[in-house]
Amino acid sequence: MSPTTPHITDPLLLSVLSAASLARQSALETLSLLSSSSPPSPLALSAQQKTLKTHLASLRAQYRKALLSTRATKAQTTLLRQEIDALHLSLQNLYYEQRHLRGEIEGCETYDHAFLKLPMVSVEEFLESHEDYVGKGEHEVTVARIEDEMRERQRLEGVRVALERRKEGLVKEVAGKREELGKLDGEVEKWVSGEMAVGKVFEAREKKMMEGIVS
Template sequence: MAQDTLITDPALLSVLQAAAHARHQSLAILDLLEEYHTRDQSASSADEGVLERQLALSKQQKVLNAHLARLRGLNRQAILGVRTTKQETGEARQEIDSLHLQLQNLYYEQRHLRGEITGCEDYDHRINHLPMVPVEDFLAAHPAHQHSSEHDLTIARIQDEHRARQALEEQRQRLVKKKEALVKETTGKKEELAKLDGDMEKWLGGQETVRRVFEAREKKMVAQAST
């Protein structure tokens, strides 16, 4: 039969086998009853072989009852198996739903992280605009970083740039202090020159007064001599 090739479960095959036995036994009883009915019609006496037929029929019915009992037992087991299978299926479905939900959450998290990664990769960081030494020049000056990763190389370049800028800042501070000292010195010299200018003007003013006194005296003497 086609269903025999489709059904492979041992429990279901046992049910089908028991059902087939019960069916065959039922058909055998029907055949026996038909045979007895035919004999009764042809027999001269209605009571002829009645006891024998009842015994044979009772024996066949016992066999049928045994098949039916086995069939009911298998049917009960099948029902319990179906209930167990439904419960296991429900639990498995819940687990699958939970795993599916976790998978969806992981998918959303993955999509979010990819978006964050893309945003980080496209972010115009200030480091891209730092006037650092080119990579080739840095590697030429620091050959120990020839095999460093891009991340470590970038950190090394930033640290080198930081040290260089610190050195430049220290140099600038020294130059500022030197400039302040020179400005202070120049201011002092300007004040000293201004003082000397004042003294010189006073001295020149005194010389002019003396010259005028001598000129007046000379004019007076010349006038007296002419009289």
């Protein structure tokens, strides 16, 4: 395998490939030396073996270094993956919470509030008579309008109760007048028929009037 393999760019892996290539080349040279027609000299064979051992030692060192680096990278990747998973879970929770809050907001915005049906004065009319609320927020103005409507209705209820009581008094007064007129009609009929003298009719009327004054 060439140390310049295009899909490998990590320096440690490239150093492993380079050491492997050198060890392979040294091993091939050793085999070539051993398989030659004439036996190699002990000195040349020893030198070749030392070179092979050196490359193999370098390969083992580079491999161990790359292995430790790979383990560290794998551990770091695992931690980062767990962090990403936690962030993704948090993002999902935020998404669900956002959707819930949007539903609540939409429910509030479309809620059929009872105060919207109240025949209150318009905002413009209210602000004309309550200049201290000019420039205030919509919520504050709405609350003030509702409170003002409540006070006005309480005042009108008081007026209605007073008028009701006055009406009851007038009804009783009219009933008394009718009863008095009925009695007077009876006295007049007696006077017309001659059963009662005119003086007695007026005496009876004066007596009733005096009784009313005294009472």
